[in-house]
Amino acid sequence: xxxxxxxxxxxxxxxxxxxxxxxxxxxxxxxxxxxxxxxxxxxxxxxxxxxxxxxxxxxxxxxxxxxxxxxxxxxxxxxxxxxxxxxxxxxxxxxxxxxxxxxxxxxxxxxxxxxxxxxxxxxxxxxxxxxxxxxxxxxxxxxxxxxxxxxxxxxxxxxxxxxxxxxxxxxxxxxxxxxxxxxxxxxxxxxxxxxxxxxxxxxxxxxxxxxxxxxxxxxxxxxxxxxxxxxxxxxxxxxxxxxxxxxxxxxxxxxxxxxxxxxxxxxxxxxxxxxxxxxxxxxxxxxxxxxxxxxxxxxxxxxxxxxxxxxxxxxxxxxxxxxxxxxxxxxxxxxxxxxxxxxxxxxxxxxxxxxxxxxxxxxxxxxxxxxxxxxxxxxxxxxxxxxxxxxxxxxxxxxxxxxxxxxxxxxxxxxxxxxxxxxxx
Amino acid sequence: xxxxxxxxxxxxxxxxxxxxxxxxxxxxxxxxxxxxxxxxxxxxxxxxxxxxxxxxxxxxxxxxxxxxxxxxxxxxxxxxxxxxxxxxxxxxxxxxx
Numbered sequence: 001x002x003x004x005x006x007x008x009x010x011x012x013x014x015x016x017x018x019x020x021x022x023x024x025x026x027x028x029x030x031x032x033x034x035x036x037x038x039x040x041x042x043x044x045x046x047x048x049x050x051x052x053x054x055x056x057x058x059x060x061x062x063x064x065x066x067x068x069x070x071x072x073x074x075x076x077x078x079x080x081x082x083x084x085x086x087x088x089x090x091x092x093x094x095x096x097x098x099x100x101x102x103x104x105x106x107x108x109x110x111x112x113x114x115x116x117x118x119x120x121x122x123x124x125x126x127x128x129x130x131x132x133x134x135x136x137x138x139x140x141x142x143x144x145x146x147x148x149x150x151x152x153x154x155x156x157x158x159x160x161x162x163x164x165x166x167x168x169x170x171x172x173x174x175x176x177x178x179x180x181x182x183x184x185x186x187x188x189x190x191x192x193x194x195x196x197x198x199x200x201x202x203x204x205x206x207x208x209x210x211x212x213x214x215x216x217x218x219x220x221x222x223x224x225x226x227x228x229x230x231x232x233x234x235x236x237x238x239x240x241x242x243x244x245x246x247x248x249x250x251x252x253x254x255x256x257x258x259x260x261x262x263x264x265x266x267x268x269x270x271x272x273x274x275x276x277x278x279x280x281x282x283x284x285x286x287x288x289x290x291x292x293x294x295x296x297x298x299x300x301x302x303x304x305x306x307x308x309x310x311x312x313x314x315x316x317x318x319x320x321x322x323x324x325x326x327x328x329x330x331x332x333x334x335x336x337x338x339x340x341x342x343x344x345x346x347x348x349x350x351x352x353x354x355x356x357x358x359x360x361x362x363x364x365x366x367x368x369x370x371x372x373x374x375x376x377x378x379x380x381x382x383x384x385x386x387x388x389x390x391x392x393x394x395x396x397x398x399x400x401x402x403x404x405x406x407x408x409x410x411x412x413x414x415x416x417x418x419x420x421x422x423x424x425x
Numbered sequence: 426x427x428x429x430x431x432x433x434x435x436x437x438x439x440x441x442x443x444x445x446x447x448x449x450x451x452x453x454x455x456x457x458x459x460x461x462x463x464x465x466x467x468x469x470x471x472x473x474x475x476x477x478x479x480x481x482x483x484x485x486x487x488x489x490x491x492x493x494x495x496x497x498x499x500x501x502x503x504x505x506x507x508x509x510x511x512x513x514x515x516x517x518x519x520x521x522x
Contacts, residue, residue: 055451332464339460347452355448357457358508362465362500376500378507392507397498404498407472411500414470421467 034059034349037118037128039108039287041065041093043072044134044319044334046423049101051342052132056349062102062126064118065093070424071161073192074331075416080158080169081202083369089161091424111291113312130345133293133300133309133317134334135285136160137191140298143281144186144257151259155276158199159191171275172206178213182264182273184254186281187221189299191320191329194226194375196279198365201231204239205368217271218245219264220252226328227365227375227395234367254278284321291315299323304381306354307341316341326388327379333361335419340381356382358389364412371405372412455519458512461504462520481521488513 036059038049049063070091078084093103106120111131118126139157141148147155156168175181181203185196200218207214224247225231235243246252246266256265263272283289283298293300293309300317302309304324307316318341319334327333336359344354362376377393379386396408450456468475476484491497491505492513508516 335464336460339463340457343452343456343460347448350449350452352448352452355454355457357454358461358512360461360504360507362504364500374500376503378504389507392503392505394503396500400498408500410472411465414467414473415465418467418470418473419464422464 034129035062035127036060036130036132036345037062037064037126038132038134039064039118040134040136040285040319041067041070041103042134042136042319042334043331043419043423044136044338045132046070046091046093046096047335047338048132048134048318048342049096050099050423051339052345053099053101055342055346059349060102061100062104063093063096064104064106064108064120064126066105066107068092068105071165072331072416072420073159073161073195075412076158076161076165077195077199077202078366078369079161079165080172080199081206081369082169082173083202083205086161086166089165091420093424095425108287109290111287111312111315113291113315116314129314130349131291131315132307132341132345133285133288133291133315133321134319134338135287136320137282137329138284138286138289140281140283144184144278145255146257146259147278147280148259151257152278154259154262155257155278157278157280159195159279159282168275168277172203173210175207175211175214175274177211179211179215179274180272181207181214181216181275181277182271183216183218184257184264184276184278184280185218185220185222185225186279187248187253189325189329190279190282192363193328193330194231194363194365196220197225197227197231198367199277200243200245201234201239201365201367202369204235204242207242208239214242216243217273218243218252219254219266219271220246221248221254223247223249226363227373229398230373230395231365231367233398234371234373238368284317288317288321293317294321295323297323303354303384304386305356305384306344306348307337308354316345324386326377327359327361327386328363328377330361330363331419332363332415333359335423336361356380359386362415364408364415366409366412367405368409370409371402372409373405374408374411455515458508458516459519462516476520479521481517484521485514485517488517 038045053061072089106122110119156164158164158168254264284294309315318337320329360378364372364374366372373396375395378389466476
């Protein structure tokens with residue numbers, strides 16, 4: 001061994017040369033004592049913790065998550081529209097603790113990638129051999145002029161589930177008869193690409209029953225959106241003219257929010273709303289920024305095979321925080337990336353090179369409380385980045401029967417039950 | 426799962442001197458591919474089938490039917506088209522009985 005080369009560097013070199021097998025005794029010793037820290041207890045982080053603990057039973061796995069409860073975003077649009085209780089969205093970490101995962105309820109405040117430590121707001125510090133960041137999104141307060149945490153109390157985003165979800169629901173219920181709700185949608189990329197349009201659908205369903213003369217205007221910073229043809233057909237079929245969508249090029253782009261006046265300003269005009277929901281500009285969760293794992297886009301570049309950060313050594317990033325396009329920022333993607341990342345981390349700790357594979361995603365969106373549409377994709381991680389597998393994926397058939405749409409609604413419910421069980425229960 | 430993995434590590438898993446390391450079962454391509462399945466396919470679903478107790482041959486036939494049915498519009502049809510026959514055989518032999 002050359003004196004300037006640590007065992008860890010040698011392992012990296014060997015593994016990059018495909019000679020990892022030679023280092024296996026050392027690698028096995030490393031895997032046995034490995035300290036693995038996961039930051040962020042959402043679909044990505046909870047799933048990653050569990051799979052790391054199963055794949056590497058001798059390693060120590062620590063999950064750092066500030067909240068004692070996780071409130072899930074998927075299905076929270078049903079809560080906004082009054083069709084579901086928030087308790088059905090709420091999950092704890094007890095099952096993870098029972099499996100030997102150390103769950104630390106603290107906020108990660110810094111990452112020292114040279115010393116391989118994570119600092120917590122409790123004052124303690126965790127050492128790691130591999131760090132998995134699954135921090136989700138941060139809202140870029142002020143990136144939309146006037147949209148501050150204070151403004152969000154009058155104009156909820158409800159883009160992180162919890163009190164904001166309930167606030168939007170209460171405002172919808174209190175909306176004057178025949179009133180107007182505005183939705184502002186930020187420019188892509190953002191968490192849950194079809195989410196704003198599912199929300200519009202379910203809000204319209206609520207209004208149709210309780211406030212049928214009300215109107216919903218979507219002011220969009222995009223010119224097209226996920227499952228657009230299917231959504232717009234469903235809107236016409238179920239809600240008549242209740243939903244109006246203004247694209248960016250039809251002057252839908254919101255440039256300023258005035259919470260006191262309950263007014264959204266677009267390039268040449270403005271609209272007043274009785275209820276205003278702002279899906280604001282977003283970026284990777286804060287600890288990813290503090291760790292130096294984000295690039296100029298505000299998101300985390302990764303090697304798609306291993307989910308290793310391309311910016312910080314020994315750090316992997318999964319879920320909404322990553323640049324993984326064409327994989328969307330979805331709970332489905334985060335859950336699956338977590339499993340693949342856990343396997344790749346276990347491979348690395350066992351002296352095996354990460355291996356490219358094929359991943360898939362399906363995002364269901366409800367267009368009525370019972371019926372859903374979906375978009376699927378299949379992706380390869382062959383070249384260090386994700387690419388679509390040709391001929392696969394796509395959206396639900398247009399003109400499908402009501403029974404087909406109801407069946408997709410049931411599939412969505414089955415997915416939510418299965419994925420939350422895999423992550424939390 | 427733990428005992429399988431422990432066994433895999435306790436056995437010699439070098440394929441010859443300068444050769445390629447044989448990954449333990451939980452870390453191989455089959456494990457990577459089937460990571461796509463478990464987020465939906467759990468026992469007790471109404472509209473998404475449980476995979477428990479399906480013979481490997483039948484599972485492979487079902488996946489190939491999804492893949493080759495060009496009229497099929499379900500999410501499973503759309504995803505199955507992204508896998509080649511070798512991948513489908515590997516998935517079926519891993520998840521099937």
